[in-house]
Amino acid sequence: MSHLAIYPGSFDPPTNGHLDVVDRALNLFDGVIVAVASNEAKHPLFSTEERLGLLHTVLQGRPRIRITAFDGLLVDFARQQGASAVIRGLRAVSDFEFEFQMALMNRKLEPDIETIFLMPKEEYTYLSSRIIKEIARLGGAIGAFVPPCVADALRSKSSQPVTNA
Amino acid sequence: MSHLAIYPGSFDPPTNGHLDVVDRALNLFDGVIVAVASNEAKHPLFSTEERLGLLHTVLQGRPRIRITAFDGLLVDFARQQGASAVIRGLRAVSDFEFEFQMALMNRKLEPDIETIFLMPKEEYTYLSSRIIKEIARLGGAIGAFVPPCVADALRSKSSQPVTNA
Amino acid sequence: MSHLAIYPGSFDPPTNGHLDVVDRALNLFDGVIVAVASNEAKHPLFSTEERLGLLHTVLQGRPRIRITAFDGLLVDFARQQGASAVIRGLRAVSDFEFEFQMALMNRKLEPDIETIFLMPKEEYTYLSSRIIKEIARLGGAIGAFVPPCVADALRSKSSQPVTNA
Amino acid sequence: MSHLAIYPGSFDPPTNGHLDVVDRALNLFDGVIVAVASNEAKHPLFSTEERLGLLHTVLQGRPRIRITAFDGLLVDFARQQGASAVIRGLRAVSDFEFEFQMALMNRKLEPDIETIFLMPKEEYTYLSSRIIKEIARLGGAIGAFVPPCVADALRSKSSQPVTNA
Amino acid sequence: MSHLAIYPGSFDPPTNGHLDVVDRALNLFDGVIVAVASNEAKHPLFSTEERLGLLHTVLQGRPRIRITAFDGLLVDFARQQGASAVIRGLRAVSDFEFEFQMALMNRKLEPDIETIFLMPKEEYTYLSSRIIKEIARLGGAIGAFVPPCVADALRSKSSQPVTNA
Amino acid sequence: MSHLAIYPGSFDPPTNGHLDVVDRALNLFDGVIVAVASNEAKHPLFSTEERLGLLHTVLQGRPRIRITAFDGLLVDFARQQGASAVIRGLRAVSDFEFEFQMALMNRKLEPDIETIFLMPKEEYTYLSSRIIKEIARLGGAIGAFVPPCVADALRSKSSQPVTNA
Numbered sequence: 002m003s004h005l006a007i008y009p010g011s012f013d014p015p016t017n018g019h020l021d022v023v024d025r026a027l028n029l030f031d032g033v034i035v036a037v038a039s040n041e042a043k044h045p046l047f048s049t050e051e052r053l054g055l056l057h058t059v060l061q062g063r064p065r066i067r068i069t070a071f072d073g074l075l076v077d078f079a080r081q082q083g084a085s086a087v088i089r090g091l092r093a094v095s096d097f098e099f100e101f102q103m104a105l106m107n108r109k110l111e112p113d114i115e116t117i118f119l120m121p122k123e124e125y126t127y128l129s130s131r132i133i134k135e136i137a138r139l140g141g142a143i144g145a146f147v148p149p150c151v152a153d154a155l156r157s158k159s160s161q162p163v164t165n166a
Numbered sequence: 167m168s169h170l171a172i173y174p175g176s177f178d179p180p181t182n183g184h185l186d187v188v189d190r191a192l193n194l195f196d197g198v199i200v201a202v203a204s205n206e207a208k209h210p211l212f213s214t215e216e217r218l219g220l221l222h223t224v225l226q227g228r229p230r231i232r233i234t235a236f237d238g239l240l241v242d243f244a245r246q247q248g249a250s251a252v253i254r255g256l257r258a259v260s261d262f263e264f265e266f267q268m269a270l271m272n273r274k275l276e277p278d279i280e281t282i283f284l285m286p287k288e289e290y291t292y293l294s295s296r297i298i299k300e301i302a303r304l305g306g307a308i309g310a311f312v313p314p315c316v317a318d319a320l321r322s323k324s325s326q327p328v329t330n331a
Numbered sequence: 332m333s334h335l336a337i338y339p340g341s342f343d344p345p346t347n348g349h350l351d352v353v354d355r356a357l358n359l360f361d362g363v364i365v366a367v368a369s370n371e372a373k374h375p376l377f378s379t380e381e382r383l384g385l386l387h388t389v390l391q392g393r394p395r396i397r398i399t400a401f402d403g404l405l406v407d408f409a410r411q412q413g414a415s416a417v418i419r420g421l422r423a424v425s426d427f428e429f430e431f432q433m434a435l436m437n438r439k440l441e442p443d444i445e446t447i448f449l450m451p452k453e454e455y456t457y458l459s460s461r462i463i464k465e466i467a468r469l470g471g472a473i474g475a476f477v478p479p480c481v482a483d484a485l486r487s488k489s490s491q492p493v494t495n496a
Numbered sequence: 497m498s499h500l501a502i503y504p505g506s507f508d509p510p511t512n513g514h515l516d517v518v519d520r521a522l523n524l525f526d527g528v529i530v531a532v533a534s535n536e537a538k539h540p541l542f543s544t545e546e547r548l549g550l551l552h553t554v555l556q557g558r559p560r561i562r563i564t565a566f567d568g569l570l571v572d573f574a575r576q577q578g579a580s581a582v583i584r585g586l587r588a589v590s591d592f593e594f595e596f597q598m599a600l601m602n603r604k605l606e607p608d609i610e611t612i613f614l615m616p617k618e619e620y621t622y623l624s625s626r627i628i629k630e631i632a633r634l635g636g637a638i639g640a641f642v643p644p645c646v647a648d649a650l651r652s653k654s655s656q657p658v659t660n661a
Numbered sequence: 662m663s664h665l666a667i668y669p670g671s672f673d674p675p676t677n678g679h680l681d682v683v684d685r686a687l688n689l690f691d692g693v694i695v696a697v698a699s700n701e702a703k704h705p706l707f708s709t710e711e712r713l714g715l716l717h718t719v720l721q722g723r724p725r726i727r728i729t730a731f732d733g734l735l736v737d738f739a740r741q742q743g744a745s746a747v748i749r750g751l752r753a754v755s756d757f758e759f760e761f762q763m764a765l766m767n768r769k770l771e772p773d774i775e776t777i778f779l780m781p782k783e784e785y786t787y788l789s790s791r792i793i794k795e796i797a798r799l800g801g802a803i804g805a806f807v808p809p810c811v812a813d814a815l816r817s818k819s820s821q822p823v824t825n826a
Numbered sequence: 827m828s829h830l831a832i833y834p835g836s837f838d839p840p841t842n843g844h845l846d847v848v849d850r851a852l853n854l855f856d857g858v859i860v861a862v863a864s865n866e867a868k869h870p871l872f873s874t875e876e877r878l879g880l881l882h883t884v885l886q887g888r889p890r891i892r893i894t895a896f897d898g899l900l901v902d903f904a905r906q907q908g909a910s911a912v913i914r915g916l917r918a919v920s921d922f923e924f925e926f927q928m929a930l931m932n933r934k935l936e937p938d939i940e941t942i943f944l945m946p947k948e949e950y951t952y953l954s955s956r957i958i959k960e961i962a963r964l965g966g967a968i969g970a971f972v973p974p975c976v977a978d979a980l981r982s983k984s985s986q987p988v989t990n991a
Contacts, residue, residue, distance in 0.1 A: 074304045074306045109292070117524065123600055126765065139733050142770065250358065268787075271788075285438075289619070432627065456927070470899065569964045783930055
């Protein structure tokens with residue numbers, strides 16, 4: 002059987018924890034689609050194009066990966082792509098409950114697509130895009146948490162004047 | 167004894183999970199007040215009047231129910247109405263902690279009103295007004311999660327241009 | 332409507348937290364059955380008869396209460412007694428999950444009996460029969476956690492030589 | 497790629513929830529090994545042979561499955577079998593934490609085997625072998641929770657005199 | 662050894678729960694720095710100056726305390742101050758996970774500063790600045806939850822017209 | 827001020843996670859008492875004497891430590907020793923709730939002794955004496971989780987015939 006998995010997220014920006022999950026998914030599936038949820042309504046720090054660009058840079062050289070954006074329902078997109086699984090990383094109990102609600106809802110909307118949960122390295126337990134953006138904003142060192150090009154991009158954003166809340 | 171319970175919420179919009187809790191409360195109490203928290207500061211998708219209208223439609227025919235709005239403290243409203251209990255549905259651990267904090271606070275403010283927790287059907291575990299609004303916004307099918315008039319109202323809202331964040 | 336609730340438990344032994352839940356249930360229901368699960372397989376510290384005796388002593392004077400033992404399925408017993416609700420006290424997240432599993436199972440076995448969850452006083456959050464037995468065994472003061480007759484009974488047990496594990 | 501997954505458990509006895517997880521695993525992997533942990537030290541209700549027999553009966557006709565017992569370390573067994581993944585079903589937050597500790601430990605012992613978590617149908621959220629054995633012991637109806645041959649086997653066990661704790 | 666601890670927070674406004682944690686920290690450390698995170702981006706109800714003023718009033722008379730504001734990374738500030746520990750109060754499971762993520766991140770940024778968790782009185786379990794602001798806004802009595810000068814300040818704020826969301 | 831902390835536990839056997847907590851406590855307190863709860867009723871794998879011996883070996887060279895056994899109430903022992911704090915390591919949400927119940931109970935029994943929670947290294951999140959004993963029993967490699975002398979002691983125990991359950 003040929004199995005394709007989809008790994009959706011905001012990736013605003015991608016972290017080392019995301020990359021760890023991508024590599025675990027590649028060990029289990031024949032192909033992995035990294036799918037950037039545009040989420041423009043949530044005012045992401047990086048535009049969809051910037052996030053796609055960062056992912057292309059940090060994932061280059063990895064085989065069997067496709068990187069793309071989507072903006073409708075995840076299950077509709079997964080079905081169009083022929084994916085049989087949705088990959089989610091689980092770090093903590095609070096993740097778990099929200100992820101379970103989403104996975105049950107997605108199963109109701111499309112029973113043939115299975116959500117599977119992977120566990121990132123325990124050293125990435127405390128990583129989240131939100132915390133990393135906060136540390137970068139406050140001038141902290143983020144080199145241990147994100148790939149170099151993401152660290153550069155975060156520093157550029159942080160040095161720009163903020164024009165909206 | 168005659169016991170009156172109050173079931174407060176935003177109901178933005180009402181879901182099948184809310185209706186399930188109302189029916190369970192009606193089996194336990196002589197009367198149930200469904201109380202819409204106006205919450206205008208939270209920018210609800212539906213106005214208080216719209217939410218009251220939807221509740222009147224979906225609950226019509228059920229006996230011993232009153233539907234009303236309130237905008238002060240819940241416990242003050244409950245006392246004015248002569249209610250001896252506040253009903254809350256519990257779906258998940260994350261619900262549980264927030265609900266417990268609110269219930270303890272309400273008990274401190276008004277010791278004579280008891281908060282009781284009911285468990286909706288397990289198939290409604292993953293239902294929340296927030297997730298349903300998101301699915302409707304993305305064009306997903308919501309007919310399994312809300313009564314028909316709510317589905318219609320959500321579709322109308324989703325096809326309107328968004329004018330604020 | 333006349334509503335009868337059943338409050339099941341091991342009550343090995345009854346604590347101030349149990350009494351608090353009984354009083355809350357009495358404010359909501361026309362009658363409350365305090366039902367001692369025999370649980371002989373779990374080697375309780377107090378025999379079923381001792382637990383019934385302690386409950387009769389500590390609850391005497393309270394109206395509309397019946398105290399009894401049962402040893403089959405809770406839902407069968409509740410149906411025989413004509414109860415419409417099962418009362419459970421919730422103290423903590425770990426309680427919550429186990430209680431939810433039991434309540435969902437009981438609903439599957441008997442859909443007409445509703446489980447309702449009440450919240451004891453926050454000062455009883457840390458009370459459990461198990462912890463109190465442990466403190467009594469180690470010679471600690473338990474007067475703040477259980478009624479006087481239970482404290483006496485625990486002291487008697489603790490001074491007896493232990494003959495089984 | 498050909499991917500083999502191992503689904504370990506006590507299966508004492510197998511439930512409808514276990515079968516649901518097996519079917520989900522079969523949709524994702526080329527083969528699934530259902531691996532019965534002997535766990536004789538835990539005094540299972542059914543012997544290893546009985547559990548293997550029940551699994552053979554309830555899973556017969558499903559393709560690409562092997563059923564076997566093991567009694568050493570799970571990761572050693574998985575490596576011997578050439579499995580790249582360990583499958584675990586997640587039902588609740590309390591599951592989650594224990595499962596995470598085990599999965600992190602297994603990763604430390606054998607980094608090349610990935611633990612993946614699947615979510616059973618929400619109607620199986622409240623199912624556990626332990627609760628089903630308890631209901632059977634108390635004479636409750638278990639036909640909705642386990643396959644017919646397991647229900648028969650449980651009834652046979654429950655009617656036997658208990659000879660050990 | 663001389664040990665200095667830092668107790669950071671928004672303190673928007675300070676509650677009786679905060680004071681309880683301060684007193685516990687003073688019993689353990691030679692000095693305690695109460696550090697107000699400016700958090701202007703979060704639109705606090707009280708300005709940094711107002712929060713500092715309220716803390717000076719409610720903590721006056723307590724020895725070995727310093728009250729100050731900071732707006733960069735907590736660990737940088739702690740190091741500058743010579744603190745060996747960061748104090749956090751833990752009330753609930755949801756607190757716990759977020760606090761753990763922050764503490765692990767802070768340890769990564771600065772391994773020599775230890776985060777220690779203290780437990781406020783159980784009667785403060787349900788207290789949070791957010792809930793208290795909400796009750797004050799709705800006209801509820803808050804005298805049991807905050808010191809008198811904070812109650813006065815909240816009443817003043819609540820009677821002002823709201824000019825932003 | 828001179829502050830003495832007590833770090834109680836079963837230490838059956840001591841793990842690298844325990845040592846990590848001891849070192850964190852030594853950075854915060856002037857002295858640390860490592861207190862072995864005898865817990866003979868729980869049938870520990872190692873006798874109290876063996877556990878004391880292992881702790882003496884693994885902690886030798888560390889200053890300001892005392893290692894001792896106790897078998898009454900923890901708070902009585904702490905008061906006799908003049909300790910102002912009890913140290914507990916927190917790894918997970920399930921730890922958290924049980925530990926909170928114990929800490930609240932201990933505060934009730936002895937208000938002057940504060941329980942403080944420390945967080946071990948995230949790589950020790952999955953370590954528990956129970957899991958390590960299980961791995962050793964199954965013949966797995968435990969050298970990464972416990973000090974060498976504990977690994978040796980576990981191997982000796984595992985090669986002995988088991989004579990009780």
